[in-house]
Amino acid sequence: MSNPIIERELSYGAHNYEPLPVVLVRGEGVHVWDDAGNRYIDMMSAYSAVSHGHCHPRLVRVLQEQAGKLNIVSRAFYTDKLGVFLKKVCDLTGFQSALPMNTGAEAVETALKAARKWAYTCKGVPKDKAEIIACAGNFHGRTITIVGMSTVPQYKAGFGPFPEGFKVIPYGDAAQLENAITSNTAAFLVEPIIGEGGIVVPPAGYLKACAEICKKHNVLMICDEIQTGLGRTGKLLAFQHEGIKPDAVVLGKALGGGLLPVSLFLSSKEVMSVFTPGDHGSTFGGNPLAAAVGNAALDVLIEEKLIERAEKTGAYFQQQLKGIPSKLIKDVRGKGLLIGLEIDESYPAHDICLKLLKHGILTKETHHTVIRFAPPLIISEEQIDAAVKSLQEVFADIEAEMKVKQ
Ligand SMILES: *Cc1c(COP(=O)(O)O)cnc(C)c1O
Numbered sequence: 289m290s291n292p293i294i295e296r297e298l299s300y301g302a303h304n305y306e307p308l309p310v311v312l313v314r315g316e317g318v319h320v321w322d323d324a325g326n327r328y329i330d331m332m333s334a335y336s337a338v339s340h341g342h343c344h345p346r347l348v349r350v351l352q353e354q355a356g357k358l359n360i361v362s363r364a365f366y367t368d369k370l371g372v373f374l375k376k377v378c379d380l381t382g383f384q385s386a387l388p389m390n391t392g393a394e395a396v397e398t399a400l401k402a403a404r405k406w407a408y409t410c411k412g413v414p415k416d417k418a419e420i421i422a423c424a425g426n427f428h429g430r431t432i433t434i435v436g437m438s439t440v441p442q443y444k445a446g447f448g449p450f451p452e453g454f455k456v457i458p459y460g461d462a463a464q465l466e467n468a469i470t471s472n473t474a475a476f477l478v479e480p481i482i483g484e485g486g487i488v489v490p491p492a493g494y495l496k497a498c499a500e501i502c503k504k505h506n507v508l509m510i511c512d513e514i515q516t517g518l519g520r521t522g523k524l525l526a527f528q529h530e531g532i533k534p535d536a537v538v539l540g541k542a543l544g545g546g547l548l549p550v551s552l553f554l555s556s557k558e559v560m561s562v563f564t565p566g567d568h569g570s571t572f573g574g575n576p577l578a579a580a581v582g583n584a585a586l587d588v589l590i591e592e593k594l595i596e597r598a599e600k601t602g603a604y605f606q607q608q609l610k611g612i613p614s615k616l617i618k619d620v621r622g623k624g625l626l627i628g629l630e631i632d633e634s635y636p637a638h639d640i641c642l643k644l645l646k647h648g649i650l651t652k653e654t655h656h657t658v659i660r661f662a663p664p665l666i667i668s669e670e671q672i673d674a675a676v677k678s679l680q681e682v683f684a685d686i687e688a689e690m691k692v693k694q
Contacts, residue, residue: 310650315330317341318341318342330650332651332652335662340585346584347584354369370574370576376583376587383556384555384556385554385555387560389553391540391551392551393431397434399536403474404420407473410558411506423482437477462494474508475510476507483514484655511538517541522625526623537553542589543586544578545584548578616640616686618632622661626662643685643686
């Protein structure tokens with residue numbers, strides 16, 4: 289059954305993705321519709337970029353108003369929107385200074401540059417000797433430097449050589465961090481919960497222990513909260529579950545309210561002061577359209593209590609998922625509305641996603657055996673009940689199918 293819309297995209301586009309066979313044409317709240325008018329509940333939220341729901345009316349209004357007023361002027365000039373946005377995000381998160389970029393990968397690159405320059409100018413690391421420690425299973429984006437830190441062979445294969453100065457240690461074991469630190473270590477880059485790498489929640493106390501180790505050795509702890517941040521896990525920032533405050537944080541995805549790419553690197557004035565005019569930049573980073581939308585996205589997050597909702601509905605959703613009787617489900621894990629369902633290897637998680645699609649649920653496997661459930665944070669318990677009902681049907685079908693085969 290070929291769809292000409294899909295055929296056209298496949299014939300003119302690079303095949304660096306393998307989309308599910310559905311053509312989406314409209315979105316509203318937690319739902320999207322395909323070109324035949326079928327409605328789906330979005331359990332992907334564009335990898336958590338759509339935490340506010342699709343086409344949030346207030347955010348669309350801000351976008352439209354700003355689009356008719358002033359959009360892109362570059363950072364060669366001041367605008368009336370950028371400072372307002374940066375102050376808001378600093379006040380909310382407790383960091384002193386912010387550097388705006390567009391995509392997550394650019395904000396991670398910014399963090400790496402800041403950490404290296406801080407190591408040379410503040411810590412006294414000899415020229416070109418700075419080291420950055422990352423974790424196995426990480427996902428920080430797709431630039432050559434960033435995939436150089438990856439432990440997923442496919443992300444790197446064919447793209448070398450990679451920059452030097454990176455070390456990878458196992459995730460979830462703070463002693464390994466302490467072993468890996470040398471006098472040249474600039475920073476430790478870590479996801480509070482590994483997202484793309486399979487929704488991996490580290491043992492309780494891990495981040496707290498890492499924060500203490502980093503402090504002891506004068507190493508910057510940088511949390512990549514591009515996926516876990518802004519309420520996704522039931523706290524504004526996921527590191528708050530452990531009552532810590534890292535030296536820096538990277539935000540993206542939901543910061544753009546599901547409308548635009550907006551990312552930030554946030555840190556102290558000391559770290560940020562390593563950047564001087566001309567050191568680093570972005571043509572589009574911090575543009576007034578992005579700043580206006582990002583600012584409103586933060587307002588909506590607070591005013592609509594999306595953080596509290598994620599905590600409450602996330603716990604409810606996890607509990608419902610744990611109640612699905614299927615031998616194929618090996619684990620249900622996550623925090624708030626960042627949930628992974630680990631599927632037994634004997635059944636391809638991708639095939640389950642195809643079946644879910646037929647039942648009106650959009651999601652995608654990550655890491656081959658984990659199905660991600662990360663709906664917009666505005667989802668209601670009734671909508672979760674409806675999704676769980678479809679999930680029960682799909683798993684019951686699969687169980688029946690497997691019995692026939694035996
Ligand atoms: C998505 C993601 C990124 C990369 O963001 P892009 O906007 O795709 O460049 C980086 N880190 C984490 C944790 C992510 O989930």
